[in-house]
Amino acid sequence: MTDIYPRPMTPHEAADLAKGAAVKAADRAHVFHSWSAQELIDPLAVAGAEGVHFWDYEGNRYLDFTSALVYTNIGYQHPKVVAAIQEQAATMTTFAPAFAVEARSEAARLIAERTPGDLDKIFFTNAGAEAVEHAARMARIHTGRPKIMSAYRSYHGATATGINLTGDPRRWASDTGNAGVVRFWAPFLYRSPFHAETEEQECARALQHLEDTIAFEGPQSIAAIVLETVPGTAGIMVPPPGYLPGVREICDRYGIVLIFDEVMAGFGRTGKWFAAEHFDVAPDLMTFAKGVTSGYVPLGGVAISGAIAETFARKPYPGGLTYSGHPLACAAAVATINVMEEEGVVEHAARIGSDVIGPALADLAERHPSVGEVRGLGVFWALELVRNKATREPLVPYNASGADAAPMGAFAAACKKEGLWPFVNMNRTHVVPACTITEAEAKEGLAALDVALSVADEYVTE
The missing domain is CATH 3.40.640.10 (Type I PLP-dependent aspartate aminotransferase-like (Major domain))
Known part of the structure; x- marks a missing residue:
């Protein structure tokens, strides 16, 4: 997946660098963010969202595999x-x-x-x-x-x-x-x-x-x-x-x-x-x-x-x-x-999990040495990333920060480069898109995840 714009941008997705800069400046001046060292973060300025996608003021569009904080179960702006x-x-x-x-x-x-x-x-x-x-x-x-x-x-x-x-x-x-x-x-x-x-x-x-x-x-x-x-x-x-x-x-x-x-x-x-x-x-x-x-x-x-x-x-x-x-x-x-x-959203979540996401993640686990385990239900999945499948050593240490957390940072950056916004916590990435995600959208995100896992593979020690 090389093009993060599978369709032409709509007017409300068009770049507006000046507004984005203003939003970011006001945030940095006045917003106190949770769970964060305030001077060490760089929040993305989000211009809008719809369905399972959101976009920034530079015109970059992302497929959201986080459902915000795992709550946009019917997607954005229904x-x-x-x-x-x-x-x-x-x-x-x-x-x-x-x-x-x-x-x-x-x-x-x-x-x-x-x-x-x-x-x-x-x-x-x-x-x-x-x-x-x-x-x-x-x-x-x-x-x-x-x-x-x-x-x-x-x-x-x-x-x-x-x-x-x-x-x-x-x-x-x-x-x-x-x-x-x-x-x-x-x-x-x-x-x-x-x-x-x-x-x-x-x-x-x-x-x-x-x-x-x-x-x-x-x-x-x-x-x-x-x-x-x-x-x-x-x-x-x-x-x-x-x-x-x-x-x-x-x-x-x-x-x-x-x-x-x-x-x-x-x-x-x-x-x-x-x-x-x-x-x-x-x-x-x-x-x-x-x-x-x-x-x-x-x-x-x-x-x-x-x-x-x-x-x-x-x-x-x-x-x-x-x-x-x-x-x-x-x-x-x-x-x-x-x-x-x-709209049968609950039934759809069960079906997309059992028929699309689950099998695809199992395939990724077979092909990527950094994937130690896949587990989940519906649209609620986790990939345990490891340095060694035999020893199950986590890709990063428990509660890692700074340089110790770099491998997961590199993995997350690779996801974003592919147009996928990942959920990353400690040595795991969670696949938790909206319950309404289509088969085509799920496959698009899983393809991006496949590319990003190759970056995680670079840290594997056999």
Whole structure:
């Protein structure tokens, strides 16, 4: 793939260097970016986006294999959702959360219809981190217990509770060590902490490890176990068969609330409305965000089981948000869910994953010595990049920065040179395009990925 413009540029994609320079200058003068050393970053000035593509002010057009931050599940600028937002803005832009509002009621109904089990009550938040924050609070109040367990390879948000529940290094700077969090190892056969050789061994040993941890912490002190149903940023490690049902059984035995974090995996990303459907397990609480509005307007929430909802039937829930169930956001959710239903987006995500992306990535793994493992579902995939397939040494060290991270930087630059915007984290690249990506677009991106992996191959040591 040598030409990143497979079609003529439209007028709104034409270069505007002066405007781009102004946008960049204002950003550098006033915007404080997350997770960044402010003087060491160089944000791309984006001029526009549509479908699975976006472009800059220099006229460069990119195929987005990141879905922004894995949330534009229906792609950018879907006309039906844009129209619904405009209509809601003209009718009722905002209203306080204590009232019954049509957009809010309908969004809750549509979400509850699709959640597993009896998760029929919806508490709306502004984003996924807040959803995790409130799910943890609900679990603690419901059980009267202080501790919450979470996995090391996880990300649950950057609020006070969310960041302490997070397992990856972004937690370290904010970890107070007194947040009532107990961490454990979840299954990951490729880098098994249990020295397992099969999925069956990994599952059994991970469940035993979890139960041992509970025993030593004291089951009577544990309010909840929170798990990303399929972990996202941490590496898209699909749990082995039997693991989530096993966790459900352990939770039931000890009276522990099971929380599934579906902020990234939910709303079609794995080829199901929610990833829990793959494992036939219903949690007690489930967090969501991102794909519920395709990111068009920020919205998140907690889906609540009947038993936990009953806890707050006669006593107030001690929590709330000024913008809980914001009408503009809820209207975007209603439109997004309806679009996904009408256009078969969830089914398409499953099909494009099983028929196109999965087989193509398996082929790349066969041909490129830098690809140690491929794993995923739907449009939710990860490639583990290594220096040596036999030893599984990562292409870059854990949490690498600076010169140590150079191989992944070279790989990412090669992707962009080919017109592909990649999702890169540590020694992995994730293939997480919109659920609406066409077969032709997927093949275009995979061809660019093929070229870029040749750069990663240069760092392989046999």
